[in-house]
Amino acid sequence: xxxxxxxxxxxxxxxxxxxxxxxxGKHYDTLGFDINLxxxxxxxxxxxxxxxxxxxxxxxxxxxxxxxxxxxxxxxNVFIVTVPTPIDKANRPDLTPxxxxxxxxxxxxxxxxxxxxxxxxYPGATEEVCVPVLEKFSGLKxxxxxxxxxxxxxxxxxxxxxxxxxxxxxxxxxxxxxADTVDELYKTIITAGTHKATSLKVAEAAKVIExxxxxxxxxxxxxxxxxxxxxxIDTLEVLEAAGSKWNFLPFRPGFVGGHCIGVDPxxxxxxxxxxxxxxxxxxxxxxxxxxxxxxxxxxxxxxMLVNGIDVARxxxxxxxxxxxxxxxxxxxxxxxxxxxxxxxxxxxxxxxDPWADAAEFSHEYxxxxxxxxxxxxxxxLVVAVGHHKYRDLSPSQLRTLxxxxxxxxxxxxxxxxxxxAASVGFTxxxx
Numbered sequence: 001x002x003x004x005x006x007x008x009x010x011x012x013x014x015x016x017x018x019x020x021x022x023x024x025g026k027h028y029d030t031l032g033f034d035i036n037l038x039x040x041x042x043x044x045x046x047x048x049x050x051x052x053x054x055x056x057x058x059x060x061x062x063x064x065x066x067x068x069x070x071x072x073x074x075x076x077n078v079f080i081v082t083v084p085t086p087i088d089k090a091n092r093p094d095l096t097p098x099x100x101x102x103x104x105x106x107x108x109x110x111x112x113x114x115x116x117x118x119x120x121x122y123p124g125a126t127e128e129v130c131v132p133v134l135e136k137f138s139g140l141k142x143x144x145x146x147x148x149x150x151x152x153x154x155x156x157x158x159x160x161x162x163x164x165x166x167x168x169x170x171x172x173x174x175x176x177x178x179a180d181t182v183d184e185l186y187k188t189i190i191t192a193g194t195h196k197a198t199s200l201k202v203a204e205a206a207k208v209i210e211x212x213x214x215x216x217x218x219x220x221x222x223x224x225x226x227x228x229x230x231x232x233i234d235t236l237e238v239l240e241a242a243g244s245k246w247n248f249l250p251f252r253p254g255f256v257g258g259h260c261i262g263v264d265p266x267x268x269x270x271x272x273x274x275x276x277x278x279x280x281x282x283x284x285x286x287x288x289x290x291x292x293x294x295x296x297x298x299x300x301x302x303x304m305l306v307n308g309i310d311v312a313r314x315x316x317x318x319x320x321x322x323x324x325x326x327x328x329x330x331x332x333x334x335x336x337x338x339x340x341x342x343x344x345x346x347x348x349x350x351x352x353d354p355w356a357d358a359a360e361f362s363h364e365y366x367x368x369x370x371x372x373x374x375x376x377x378x379x380x381l382v383v384a385v386g387h388h389k390y391r392d393l394s395p396s397q398l399r400t401l402x403x404x405x406x407x408x409x410x411x412x413x414x415x416x417x418x419x420x421a422a423s424v425g426f427t428x429x430x431x
């Protein structure tokens with residue numbers, strides 16, 4: 001396929017799909033497709049609620065159009081699928097969005113087309129799950145009438161430094177020629193360069209182990225945090241001391257949520273179990289990280305009880321509900337788990353976040369956002385997310401948000417000097 005003849009359709013316009021559509025829309029005839037009419041209408045008006053792109057960036061993509069109409073897909077010859085791949089309540093891969101997107105693409109597929117998947121999957125999923133759907137709904141034969149590529153997304157929501165074009169991109173194709181075409185296509189927008197994997201399966205595996213590795217490293221320091229708390233040692237002080245060695249890795253304890261690190265390992269372990277291997281280290285790390293919100297909630301409650309606070313009649317303020325700082329993304333936020341654990345103790349929780357959308361938060365979790373301020377002080381406080389707004393607060397300013405003589409401050413991200421917080425009356429807990 002000649003690059004000059006390419007007509008691209010991006011299927012899914014979320015955190016991954018929209019930046020991709022914008023970059024390709026600067027160079028190629030590009031259609032951004034999504035089933036969410038409100039999302040498409042907002043993008044047409046130059047507004048991106050994810051804040052991953054600006055109005056100016058949307059305007060700069062002069063060859064980009066948006067649509068919810070599947071008939072507009074029929075003239076496309078390159079489809080890039082960027083839909084979410086979440087897990088269900090039993091931590092099993094939920095491929096429903098991926099399958100539905102493949103059905104949509106299959107109905108519009110024409111001979112010679114290439115379908116590239118960016119959604120995170122387990123090794124083999126493109127060929128084992130997506131290709132049969134494409135064949136069924138198109139009536140075409142894989143690697144004869146149409147072809148596939150896999151180029152895993154590496155979007156880091158909220159990061160304005162390591163943006164799409166500045167992160168090296170893994171590419172792959174279902175035949176050597178298609179692999180070359182996919183690689184050349186991405187090279188036209190990725191200034192950091194590409195890495196052409198030897199197969200779709202290798203590219204799929206590379207994606208899941210990137211985040212599995214991070215998950216395990218964070219699990220290690222989370223477990224150390226639990227141990228050090230029992231030993232009466234401050235974890236951050238230990239990590240800073242150990243970090244004086246040149247090759248010590250600077251990981252920090254914390255909640256592991258979001259669309260990648262807290263999800264991708266389950267895709268790998270699912271496939272491992274399918275082929276007869278029971279993963280041990282990976283799942284152990286997942287158990288540790290998934291329990292950190294409960295661990296933090298219980299430590300907060302324990303300190304409140306020791307301080308004589310009537311927990312069942314108390315109010316706790318929670319600052320930050322997104323899964324990471326300076327970003328509106330609330331997907332798989334472990335702060336929600338902490339809120340629900342506190343509510344299970346009878347605590348009234350007032351959650352606040354300057355980045356999160358209140359309507360979206362209510363729709364996704366059935367929880368409300370409110371205000372935590374000096375006019376409505378709380379009994380204890382959790383600073384759960386390191387937004388700049390919260391990092392800039394001093395312990396004295398935090399203290400004005402709390403009533404009583406002995407409030408507890410749960411500093412989940414270790415944002416504040418422990419001694420300074422104690423000096424203004426806080427009993428401090430941090431991971």
